Amino acid sequence: MIKRPLAAVALTAALAVGAAACGGTTKNSSASDNGGAAATSGAKANPNAPLKKGLKLAFLPKQVNNPYETIVDKAGIAGAKEFGGTAKEVGPSDASASSQISYLNTLIQQRQDAILIAANDPNAVCGPLKQAMSRKIAVVAYDSDAAKECRDVFINQASSEEIGRSEIKVMSDLIGGKGKIAILSATANATNQNTWISFMKEELKKPEYSGIQLVKVAYGDDDDQKSFQQTQGLLQAYPDLKGIIAPTTVGIAAAARYIDSSKYKGKVAVSGLGTPNQMRKFVKDGTVKKFELWDPANLGYLASYAAAALASGQITGAQGESFKAGKLGSRTIGKDGEVILGPPTVFDSSNIDNYHF
Known part of the structure; x- marks a missing residue:
């Protein structure tokens, strides 16, 4: 989500998501070496080409009622106005693996110039994304990556490794x-979540964390009530x-x-990725001592400009x-078509x- 905040956390992905993110996804070697799918299609870049006017962009978040995703997409929509384009947000109200597919099909039919997606599942959306690319629609993944061969670039909050490892460092402190400790994740198939968690587990193998035991990874499906119940x-x-990382x-x-x-207030530490506005109350009353994130508005803004650059050649x-x-x-x-926003911020x-975001 946060999923976020860091620049901050700049939630940096590690936040990033990226890496391990693709789980069981397969890819050809040229996509791995050169980046996104467009880089392997024979297209040639013209860095001097002007940004086209009137570009139509569509943001497809994990779910439209997610406060974090709303911040990201609103900033991306505002960014599009700067270069004379128009953008909109469409998407499902749930974050299931297949919930984004029908929206992708509609956006393809509408002949958008670019589709920007925070993938709920890296592989479930691959078919329609490939269809979009075959029709010369630019595909930008942001926040949570799609399979590498199914998008042109991925805008990552931060280095996924940096995010995952820093989450353990904060909790250890x-x-x-x-x-x-336990981890309260979003959905079981979320690319960014799984990548961060993989680096958390790697970090826990270090001798300095020998006193910390990860007992469970729970899934709240990015649903407030379910996440509340999972915590309980x-x-x-x-x-x-002793602690929960979300x-x-x-x-x-x-x-x-x-x-x-x-009764656990003051006894169980809570940390993870969140936005300052949603966490301010809990920080001030002592429930949460520290958390991370990047600036989600800058994430959406960067994604918007990347989409315009792709659609303009x-x-x-x-x-x-x-x-x-x-x-x-x-x-x-960078490698695999990844563009990193920046490092996460600790709040x-x-x-x-x-x-204030």
């Missing part, structure tokens, strides 16, 4: 390096739990709300290509009032 269930199953903006808010009104998604992203300056495409009582 909160619980004094000892105790049982974790504490019933593990009454000696790398999703919906999950961290739900977990904090449960802890805030329970300035870039194809190949590693090493660069494009200008308005107020964010020039950005260069606590000392700085949270400096941020």
